[in-house]
Amino acid sequence: MEASIDAAPVACCGRTTARVVALCLLVIVLDGFDMLVIALTAPAIAADWALPAARLGPVFAVGILGMIGGSVLIAPLGDRIGRARVLMLCCALFGVFAGLTALATGYTSLLALRFLTGLGLGGAVPNATALISEHASARQRPLLVSIGLVGFALGGMLCAALAVPLVPRFGWRSLYVVGGVLPLLLIPVLYRYLPDVPHARRDHGAAAPGGVRRLFAPPLGADTRRLWLGLFVNMMVMFFLVNWVPYLAGKAGFSPQQGSLAALALNLGGVIGPLLLAVVCRYLDARRVIGSAFVLAALSLAAVGHATGSFAAYVTAAALAGFFVFGAQITLHALAAAAYPSALRATGIGWALGCGRVGSVLGPLIGGQLLHSGVPLAHYFSGFGAVILLAAAATYTLSARVVGPD
Numbered sequence: 001m002e003a004s005i006d007a008a009p010v011a012c013c014g015r016t017t018a019r020v021v022a023l024c025l026l027v028i029v030l031d032g033f034d035m036l037v038i039a040l041t042a043p044a045i046a047a048d049w050a051l052p053a054a055r056l057g058p059v060f061a062v063g064i065l066g067m068i069g070g071s072v073l074i075a076p077l078g079d080r081i082g083r084a085r086v087l088m089l090c091c092a093l094f095g096v097f098a099g100l101t102a103l104a105t106g107y108t109s110l111l112a113l114r115f116l117t118g119l120g121l122g123g124a125v126p127n128a129t130a131l132i133s134e135h136a137s138a139r140q141r142p143l144l145v146s147i148g149l150v151g152f153a154l155g156g157m158l159c160a161a162l163a164v165p166l167v168p169r170f171g172w173r174s175l176y177v178v179g180g181v182l183p184l185l186l187i188p189v190l191y192r193y194l195p196d197v198p199h200a201r202r203d204h205g206a207a208a209p210g211g212v213r214r215l216f217a218p219p220l221g222a223d224t225r226r227l228w229l230g231l232f233v234n235m236m237v238m239f240f241l242v243n244w245v246p247y248l249a250g251k252a253g254f255s256p257q258q259g260s261l262a263a264l265a266l267n268l269g270g271v272i273g274p275l276l277l278a279v280v281c282r283y284l285d286a287r288r289v290i291g292s293a294f295v296l297a298a299l300s301l302a303a304v305g306h307a308t309g310s311f312a313a314y315v316t317a318a319a320l321a322g323f324f325v326f327g328a329q330i331t332l333h334a335l336a337a338a339a340y341p342s343a344l345r346a347t348g349i350g351w352a353l354g355c356g357r358v359g360s361v362l363g364p365l366i367g368g369q370l371l372h373s374g375v376p377l378a379h380y381f382s383g384f385g386a387v388i389l390l391a392a393a394a395t396y397t398l399s400a401r402v403v404g405p406d
Contacts, residue, residue, distance in 0.1 A: 019194070024129075024132050024151075024194075025148050027090075027128050028151030032151055032155020032158075033158055034094050035063070035152075037098070037159050040160060040163045044167060045059075049107065051107065058111065061361060062115045062118070063114040063115065063121075066114065066117065066118020066122060067119075067122035068118075068354045069119050069122060070090070070124075071126060071353045072354040074123030074350075075126035076350055076351075077089075077346070078127040078345075078346030078350075083130055084131065084190060087128060087131070088187050090124035091183040093116070093120025094121050095183030098176055099177060099184070100113055101114070122350075122354070125353065129333050130337060131196070133334070133345065138338065140282070142277075142278040142281035145334040146278035146330050149274065153271045156267075159175065212347065215344065215348055215351060222399065223401075224339070226398050227339060227398070229390060230395050231332060233391040235356040236366070238325050238329055239363040241266060241322070242267075245259075249262045249314065252314060253308060262314060265315045265318045265319040266321065266322035268319060269320060269321065269326065270322040273325075274326060274331060276323075278331050286331065286402075287395055287403060289331070290395045293324045294389065294395060297324035297385070298386065298392070299385070300317055300321040300323075300385075301325075304321055325388070328391070333349070335402045336349050336352050337349060338401075
């Protein structure tokens, strides 16, 4: 059996755990910064290079493809050479290539640099999640992992805050300079202060080349399939919301400014939701908490589609959708971390996130096709709400071992 699926995980307490969470949070903040920077600079890039809007789509997509590649190719290295080393490698990758994007001279070089940046971004999160998980008890894990992963939203907020003064004065390239320098400055801090996990290092030798096949062998296989389904469906819905809620506010009869407020409400709910759900997971069965969050996410999505007569109702429904969709997504990472033994943890999380990111590509595309077909707004959101119930079913039926002993 797989080492009792971490029957005795490393659960360091106190200052060491706090240091690990804080440093992994910083990595994920910078990961979120360099992931969102293309969305914030795309209009300026298009104006600078006279690019039509249609050519921006591949720029967004190629970064996600790079992240998928990083999740399945680079993240598993953490099971062989150590989480901390791979985090430093990933910071170097996305720092160097984000910084070089400031020197991009044309469309082709921009595509190549966004793909290479994505490789580093995709490899970092699974190892940060695994490292936090291995320094936490089963009861602490959902909260500590959620604290770390909230760094996505914080990184996006930091990027947006810096874009306001920097881009008008210094141009779009200045944001890439910041996004390149900060990860490189973090590497020596990680080298000095970020511990790896002794248990994980002892198990690295067990991370044989057939690691991916082992994810589908007993006793891991059933949970792997359910986690992949949950992450795929939820990331599809989450990226649909992120991309389309502001635009669809106009279809509901609201102004562009109100659409921006709806997007803000969605993301605010996405920051609060993971933390509150993680606290509840400390006291109740996490499978039931997250599965119920998916059910409430379905109801919230339906409410967004029907809240066309009142902006207050629309923005409230959007905030609730963000709370439950983002909250379930991030706390589901904690279950993914608990589902695998240390020797396979980065591989398991990396491949699960890679599958989820395929959904993140499809969500906006499906949303666009439905919009083009003229589907009524209420049906539009209710349809995605019905789909997310698949994630609820997958989460409810995870085995008891993914919760771990208290």
